[in-house]
Amino acid sequence: MTNDPLSHFREIWLVDFEFRPHDGQEGSLPDAVCLVAHEVRSGKTIKLRCHEMGDLPPYPTDESVLFVAYYASAEIGCHLALGWPVPARILDLYVEHRNQTNGLSHAAGLVDALAFHSLDHMGAHEKHSMRDLILAGGPWSEEQWTTILDYCEEDTLALARLLPAMLPAIDLPRALLRGRYMAAAACMEHNGVPIDTQTFDRIKKHREAIKTRLIERIDADYSVYEGTSFRRQRFAAWLQERGIPWPHDDRGHLRLDDETFRQMERAYPEIAPLRQLRAFLGENRSSPLPVGADGRNRVLISAFGSRTGRNQPSSVRAVFHRPAWNRSLIKPQPGWGIAYIDWSQQEVGIAAALSGDSAMQQAYTSGDPYLEFGKQAGAIPSDGTKKTHKAERDRFKACVLAVQYGMQAESLAANIGCPVIEARELLRLHRETYPKFWAWSEAAVDHALLLGELQTVFGWTIRVGADANPRSLANFPMQANGAEMLRLACAMATEEGIRVCAPVHDAVLIEAPLDMLDQHAARMQAIMAEASRIVLDGFVLRTDVEIVRSPDRYMDERGEKMWDELMRLIAEVETEREADDLPAPATPLLGQVPTDSAGPSITLSI
């Protein structure tokens, strides 16, 4: 058995849960409905219904036992909800399938993985009727229970077929490290982000009135709305009047996607209020923020969801991924505080460390890599500061960011509103100042194109297919190793008992009782430093911390103006309604959530 990579484990448990959010409310913790667990060596199968689940799992969870699942954060989430311990060794076949096919295919469901390995996937198909039955909640008849358990067992049996097929290509030690993160992801999903539900309720309650007034107020400077409809022709006239060149699509129409607005906003800041308004109106048409009965925003983190391995939570359901003003809804519960801790210029630091470019390392360790780049390039004097040379620093910063995203001179020029020749010169200065970085970066792309893959320090892999994009490949080492760093830090922190509420690209939000907040924030910073040291082989990245203590709320400066405007409008509407003593209108687009702020779903006062 020495060739068996699993020979170290005395037991191998394949586990699948069926579950539903508590009380059926999205954002609430999961209620485990049933569990089917199968031990590979003995062939033993355990089937438990919710009321049969005890204080401990029916299988051991120590390091001599391998816990195998498909999308393990869901199973671990059930463990946490049940108060069960987290297994010490987790192998997630979803993550490994993603890793084996990343870049070639994005289909990563259990059926897709079975099909990829030419395995029988009958029975593992998603059955919507079964899902509906489970989500509807009990009580279930004996016949329904049998059906639900059979449905759950089908996935466990699918794991039994999938494991031996995938095993030869699995790098087990690093796969277990990825499994370790799935436990951390489950912890973070379990914790969720604390939301000011009272204010959230007020916004929902007065949404229609706010919407109309917001349009009136902001559109006064643009005249591009007709009622609540954005008129493309009016916008075109407004642009023409101001001489703003706007990108067009292939059909010659103005591009109206948020990314175009975001890009244009940099060169023409007068567009910003219009962009915020459009985002606000747009998000009202999409899913509401899922907030559990306990006032927490809980969403699937979607670990390993992107090609770089970064988390990919929903951009409309995760509070941190919605337009910036939504972050003001984040508010610690009484007696608690939150700390937002992010790595300073993480991607610059990673590029400097992994490429071994000493000039870039020096720029990073200076504390202001953009200013230092300007100095190294001879454009800013050695005694120049962020204040004395703000404009120059901004340009060098834009250049560094442009390099990270593989931008060409034309895009950089559009971003910073300068002639193309100037942008070209900035990019040339970057190449000249950091020749070792460029040689390394180009070698990484060559490596990918020649050998068909690129890997992070812990083996997260991008496969190079026919649609290979050299710019994405050049950026992969920075993004994907940044993801490794975040995963490691989240795992270390959650295992130490730090309450991590959410990972946010290159940052984390943690919470702690007020008397322990500073200590936990400092510990989190130390953990993030250690994670960077491990990933970057000794090079340590700095972190910044922002602390918010109850009763204050979190605030992102990018969304502050919009938030203030919203709060002012709500206050106006409430004053008027109070004066008129009229009931608020219903909010049909958010129909899932009761409009009455005293309703049962979001009434938990914090």
Place this chain on the structure above:
Amino acid sequence: MADAAPNPFDPKKLRLQQDYLGSAGVKKLLTRVPARKPSKQEWFRTHPDPAYRMDMGVIELKEDDAIYAVSAGLQADLLDLMVPVTIYTTVTRQGGVLLWPVRLPGEDGKNNDAWVASHEAAERATEAWMRLQWNMALRAYDMFEATGILHEPAWPDVTFEQLLEIGFQGRIIDKPDHLVIKKLRGEA
């Protein structure tokens, strides 16, 4: 049982190298080295190592806008057609590698200010970024030195002989009946 149980809690031992420079064995090849002077807009440096410059005879064929190197053994027979030059290995700020021919005085000792200025610029360019621009009014070169650029050029990792081989590939006059000679003598 195999040697050691995999331990995801010891990530230092799981770290893979990210040194791509050696992994795929990729090397940029120098395949083109134009023999020309830097343009009036190009900042340039010349190689400080004397082994990267050489005096030789060249023939400029105007109709092809090309410079031909004359083999040492033929130079005595082609004094009427060729001109003596110093070839300087030159790198532009854009990273281009040039073989810059700068005229030397002829057999008759005839010299001119432009040639002298070019040699002077080539010498200065061993230590600083330079630019030359012809001044029509003065009928002389204006010489510019960049004072704020501190970066040293990246020199090609090849010998001067290899540079000459690349730069004059197909343009070496090594026999008296070379087509270029015939053309210039009205024989072809």
